[in-house]
Amino acid sequence: MYKAPRGTSDILSEEQAYWRYIEAKAVDLSRLYGYQRLDTPVFEDAGLFARSIGDNTDIVTKEMYTFEDRSGNLLALRPEGTAPVCRAYLEHGMSNLPQPVKLYYLAAIFRYERPQAGRYRQHYQFGFEAIGESDPALDAEVIDTAWQFFGSLGIKQLSLYINSIGCKGCRPAYLDALKQHYSTRTSKLCEDCKTRLGKNPLRLLDCKQVSCQDAAVSAPKGADYLCAECGAHFAAVQKYLHALNLPFQINNRLVRGLDYYTKTVFEIQPPGEGAQSALGGGGRYDDLIEELGGNPTPAIGFASGMERVVLNLKRQEVSVPGLPKPDVFIAYLGDEAKLEAVKLASDLRQNGIAVALATGVRSLKSQLRQADSLDNKQVVIIGEEEIKRGTVTLRNMVTKEQQVVSQAMLGETLKQSHVREKNG
RNA sequence: GUGAGCGUAGCCCAGUGGUCUAAGGCGUCAGGUUGUGGCCCUGAAGAUCGAGGGUUCAAAUCCCUCCGCUCACCCCA
Numbered sequence: 247m248y249k250a251p252r253g254t255s256d257i258l259s260e261e262q263a264y265w266r267y268i269e270a271k272a273v274d275l276s277r278l279y280g281y282q283r284l285d286t287p288v289f290e291d292a293g294l295f296a297r298s299i300g301d302n303t304d305i306v307t308k309e310m311y312t313f314e315d316r317s318g319n320l321l322a323l324r325p326e327g328t329a330p331v332c333r334a335y336l337e338h339g340m341s342n343l344p345q346p347v348k349l350y351y352l353a354a355i356f357r358y359e360r361p362q363a364g365r366y367r368q369h370y371q372f373g374f375e376a377i378g379e380s381d382p383a384l385d386a387e388v389i390d391t392a393w394q395f396f397g398s399l400g401i402k403q404l405s406l407y408i409n410s411i412g413c414k415g416c417r418p419a420y421l422d423a424l425k426q427h428y429s430t431r432t433s434k435l436c437e438d439c440k441t442r443l444g445k446n447p448l449r450l451l452d453c454k455q456v457s458c459q460d461a462a463v464s465a466p467k468g469a470d471y472l473c474a475e476c477g478a479h480f481a482a483v484q485k486y487l488h489a490l491n492l493p494f495q496i497n498n499r500l501v502r503g504l505d506y507y508t509k510t511v512f513e514i515q516p517p518g519e520g521a522q523s524a525l526g527g528g529g530r531y532d533d534l535i536e537e538l539g540g541n542p543t544p545a546i547g548f549a550s551g552m553e554r555v556v557l558n559l560k561r562q563e564v565s566v567p568g569l570p571k572p573d574v575f576i577a578y579l580g581d582e583a584k585l586e587a588v589k590l591a592s593d594l595r596q597n598g599i600a601v602a603l604a605t606g607v608r609s610l611k612s613q614l615r616q617a618d619s620l621d622n623k624q625v626v627i628i629g630e631e632e633i634k635r636g637t638v639t640l641r642n643m644v645t646k647e648q649q650v651v652s653q654a655m656l657g658e659t660l661k662q663s664h665v666r667e668k669n670g
Numbered sequence: 671g672u673g674a675g676c677g678u679a680g681c682c683c684a685g686u687g688g689u690c691u692a693a694g695g696c697g698u699c700a701g702g703u704u705g706u707g708g709c710c711c712u713g714a715a716g717a718u719c720g721a722g723g724g725u726u727c728a729a730a731u732c733c734c735u736c737c738g739c740u741c742a743c744c745c746c747a
Contacts, residue, residue, distance in 0.1 A: 304745050551747030579705055614707035
């Protein structure tokens with residue numbers, strides 16, 4: 247038997263209610279904040295990701311699904327959403343549009359990782375990017391958008407962490423200071439951190455090992471190394487966040503895993519522990535567009551993992567709207583009635599009424615059981631008597647009331663009761 | 671990539687060497703008379719006990735290998 251590949255899963259109908267709910271909120275939020283949808287290909291030139299995410303990041307070195315197609319092009323399943331959006335921005339000359347250009351996506355993301363709670367090899371992200379504007383008010387707006395997204399979903403007790411990791415001008419000095427600080431106490435560091443020291447010193451700050459945390463407490467703080475511009479930018483972002491009443495906390499150990507981030511970074515976390523805590527995260531990437539061959543263009547974005555959102559909706563027992571059900575179930579008795587039922591079902595459907603039609607040869611009892619298990623509120627019964635008179639029997643499964651309705655009037659009657667149900 | 675736990679019908683699971691020709695519950699299907707559901711009752715279908723190898727007179731049960739799932743590390747959404 248074939249199985250879905252490791253780290254992937256089918257989203258079955260019981261789950262779909264959550265997904266539709268999240269998508270609807272995402273689409274509505276995008277409308278409110280002025281984002282247009284952008285769908286990019288599932289695969290891209292592998293180089294796009296190596297260039298943008300960073301050659302030495304885990305994503306590029308060991309997590310990408312890279313493959314050669316039949317003409318020898320080196321492609322990769324997208325391991326994140328921002329780079330493709332930037333590529334599209336450049337490819338379609340969007341720098342000629344009024345800035346910022348605001349785009350959102352709901353897309354599958356692929357990373358070859360060991361699966362665990364909230365982490366998959368194929369997962370979906372809702373993300374949005376605002377490109378072409380450096381105003382710190384935009385940082386605050388993007389953070390607000392992310393915050394409102396979770397708020398509108400009904401997920402509570404979230405934490406919002408922000409930090410500034412500086413720009414290419416001031417960050418090197420900070421990294422040097424960090425390296426210097428840690429290199430005098432390598433004996434106390436865990437093995438992972440020893441390699442991190444050479445590869446990505448920022449990561450040392452959020453290591454969970456006790457001895458490493460001791461070293462982190464006394465480590466130089468990023469805020470002290472920000473240049474005048476980055477410092478002012480960060481201060482302004484906070485000013486706007488205050489104005490928006492967002493309950494943010496500065497976390498000077500907040501570091502993001504992708505190389506392209508500059509200045510503002512932020513993350514939203516659900517309550518409780520659990521390894522994959524981030525529900526979503528984002529930040530500024532002021533150098534990325536230029537790195538991809540465009541003019542210097544500031545930008546900021548955010549992405550959240552849909553599976554983690556679903557997980558948290560379930561944990562917090564948020565009730566989501568159910569999936570649509572048939573408006574009516576049609577049961578029939580005998581071959582002649584079945585023929586009428588088939589025609590009737592088609593007519594009703596063409597009138598916009600969702601119909602579940604009994605199948606096969608079943609007793610009326612069995613058909614009603616089926617209707618009940620499908621949670622149908624209305625059942626049409628058609629048998630010999632009804633055919634003779636050109637009528638149907640309409641049974642309300644909740645009240646058990648039955649009425650005889652002419653076949654011609656059935657559609658209208660059903661629509662009316664549908665409206666009543668909605669209003670009632 | 672590292673570590674730990676686990677793999678018995680669609681789902682939840684009992685069974686820890688012979689009584690297993692594998693139990694129960696949910697779900698599915700049928701029936702409980704002639705055209706009426708939800709409760710209840712009866713019955714049926716559904717399992718190469720994750721795969722392969724080994725130990726043994728005998729393996730779902732013990733051992734090995736592999737695969738998969740779950741959780742954690744790493745990393746990230």
